[in-house]
Amino acid sequence: MRYQEVEFPGHQGQTLTGILELPVTGKPVSYALFAHCFTCSKNFNNATNVSLQLASANIATLRFDFTGLGENLKNLGTNNFSTNVDDLLSAAKFLQDNFKAPEIIIGHSLGGTAAILASQNLPSVKAMITIAAPADMHSVSDLLSKDSNKSNSITVGDTPFIVNQGFLEDLKNHNTQTILEENRKAILIMHSPQDKIVSIDNASDLYSYAFHPKSFISMDKADHMLSRQEDSLYAGKVMASWLEKYLELEKRPTLETEKQAVVRTGTEKYYTEIRTGNHYIIADEPEHMHGQDLGPSPYDLLVSALGACTSMTLQMYAGRKEWDLQDVKVHVQHTKEHVQDSQSPTGKIDRITRDIELFGELDEAQRKRLIEIANRCPVHRTLEGQVVIDTTEKI
Known part of the structure; x- marks a missing residue:
C-alpha cells in the first residue's frame, strides 16, 4: 500500500497531522474519514489495518490526530467534545479541497460518537460505520474514573486521559438518538459481545435509534481495542464489502483478453496493471526512474x-x-x-x-x-x- 503524510488547519487554526492511506491501484474510487478512539492516535494498529483493507478496495482513508491527542499532548483538559467533532469537519474540508469530499465516515469507541455527530454536517457522507461506540452520555460515564487528585480521566485499554468538566458537560449537549433519527444515512454498527469497556448493549441502542438502511456485525471474541490483528483486518474487509451496497463506487474497466496476458498502462506515471488468467499483478518503475515503486x-x-x-x-x-x-x-x-x-x-x-x-x-x-x-x-x-x-x- 501507499500513503501520504498530510497536515491541515484545525478549527482553531492549529495544525493537525494525518495519514492518507491510498490504494495501490491509482485513483481512489471513494474517500473515508477515520475517527480513532480518544485514547488512540492515527498510528494505532486497528486504524492502520482498517485503512489498509479499505485501500485494497480502492478506498482512500484519512486518519488523523485530534487536537490534544497523538502527536500533541495527551490531555483533553483544554478541549470539549465539540472540538473533536470540529476537527472531523476540518478533515473533511481538507479532503474536499484537495482530493474529494468524503463519502464514508468511520469511528472507533468515542470516535464513533463523534463521527455520528459530524455526519449531520457532512452532506457528502453517504455511509457511517461505528466500532464499539458508546450510544449516549451514560455509557461514557462508565469510562470515567477518579485519580488521586480528584480529576476525571477516561481509561480505555491501559491508557488514561485527563478530561475536564467542560468536556463532559459539552458531551451531554449532544443527543445521539436525535441525530440518528434525523440523519437517515446508511449505518453499519460493529461491536463485540465480549467488549468489557463499552458493553454491546450500546450497539443495540444505536441500532434501535437508527432508521434503515442499517446493519449490525458482531465482532465475536474481539476486545474493545481490536487488539488482535485478525479482528481489525476482518473489520476492514467487512466494511469494504458492506460499502459496495450503499456507494456508487466507480469501477475500473476489467482487463479482458483472449491471449495469455493483457497489460494496461494509463497516465498515472508508470503504474501498470497486468492480468494473466485469473491473476492480477501490478508493475511499476522505481522512484529513481520516475515511477511510484508500487510494483516490480x-x-x-x-x-x-x-x-x-x-x-x-x-x-x-x-x-x-x-x-x-x-x-x-x-x-x-x-x-x-x-x-x-x-x-x-x-x-x-x-x-x-x-x-x-x-x-x-x-x-x-x-x-x-x-x-x-x-x-x-x-x-x-x-x-x-x-x-x-x-x-x-x-x-
Missing part, C-alpha cells in the same frame, strides 16, 4: 519468471526421482555489461546471474544433477533461444 519493474518480472520456473522445475524433477529436496531458493539478478566484441549497437550484453540454494538430505551427485537440470527449465531455454515477437495494432 518489467526486468524484475523477467528475472522472477526465470527464478520461479527454475525452482518449480527442480521440485518437479526431485519429486520424480523421490529425492529429499525440501526447499529451493533461487536468487537472480539482471545486469547490462560492456563487452568489447559485442555485436550489439550499444556494446552491451544482457547478463542474468542465478544462485540456487538447495535444502534437504541430498548427496553431492544429486546436488550437481539439480544444478544441471536448472539450465533445462523452459523459461531458461526461451531466454537463450531464438525468440520472434510479432507486433500489430489491435483494432
Whole structure:
C-alpha cells in the first residue's frame, strides 16, 4: 500500500497531522474519514489495518490526530467534545479541497460518537460505520474514573486521559438518538459481545435509534481495542464489502483478453496493471526512474519468471526421482555489461546471474544433477533461444 503524510488547519487554526492511506491501484474510487478512539492516535494498529483493507478496495482513508491527542499532548483538559467533532469537519474540508469530499465516515469507541455527530454536517457522507461506540452520555460515564487528585480521566485499554468538566458537560449537549433519527444515512454498527469497556448493549441502542438502511456485525471474541490483528483486518474487509451496497463506487474497466496476458498502462506515471488468467499483478518503475515503486519493474518480472520456473522445475524433477529436496531458493539478478566484441549497437550484453540454494538430505551427485537440470527449465531455454515477437495494432 501507499500513503501520504498530510497536515491541515484545525478549527482553531492549529495544525493537525494525518495519514492518507491510498490504494495501490491509482485513483481512489471513494474517500473515508477515520475517527480513532480518544485514547488512540492515527498510528494505532486497528486504524492502520482498517485503512489498509479499505485501500485494497480502492478506498482512500484519512486518519488523523485530534487536537490534544497523538502527536500533541495527551490531555483533553483544554478541549470539549465539540472540538473533536470540529476537527472531523476540518478533515473533511481538507479532503474536499484537495482530493474529494468524503463519502464514508468511520469511528472507533468515542470516535464513533463523534463521527455520528459530524455526519449531520457532512452532506457528502453517504455511509457511517461505528466500532464499539458508546450510544449516549451514560455509557461514557462508565469510562470515567477518579485519580488521586480528584480529576476525571477516561481509561480505555491501559491508557488514561485527563478530561475536564467542560468536556463532559459539552458531551451531554449532544443527543445521539436525535441525530440518528434525523440523519437517515446508511449505518453499519460493529461491536463485540465480549467488549468489557463499552458493553454491546450500546450497539443495540444505536441500532434501535437508527432508521434503515442499517446493519449490525458482531465482532465475536474481539476486545474493545481490536487488539488482535485478525479482528481489525476482518473489520476492514467487512466494511469494504458492506460499502459496495450503499456507494456508487466507480469501477475500473476489467482487463479482458483472449491471449495469455493483457497489460494496461494509463497516465498515472508508470503504474501498470497486468492480468494473466485469473491473476492480477501490478508493475511499476522505481522512484529513481520516475515511477511510484508500487510494483516490480518489467526486468524484475523477467528475472522472477526465470527464478520461479527454475525452482518449480527442480521440485518437479526431485519429486520424480523421490529425492529429499525440501526447499529451493533461487536468487537472480539482471545486469547490462560492456563487452568489447559485442555485436550489439550499444556494446552491451544482457547478463542474468542465478544462485540456487538447495535444502534437504541430498548427496553431492544429486546436488550437481539439480544444478544441471536448472539450465533445462523452459523459461531458461526461451531466454537463450531464438525468440520472434510479432507486433500489430489491435483494432
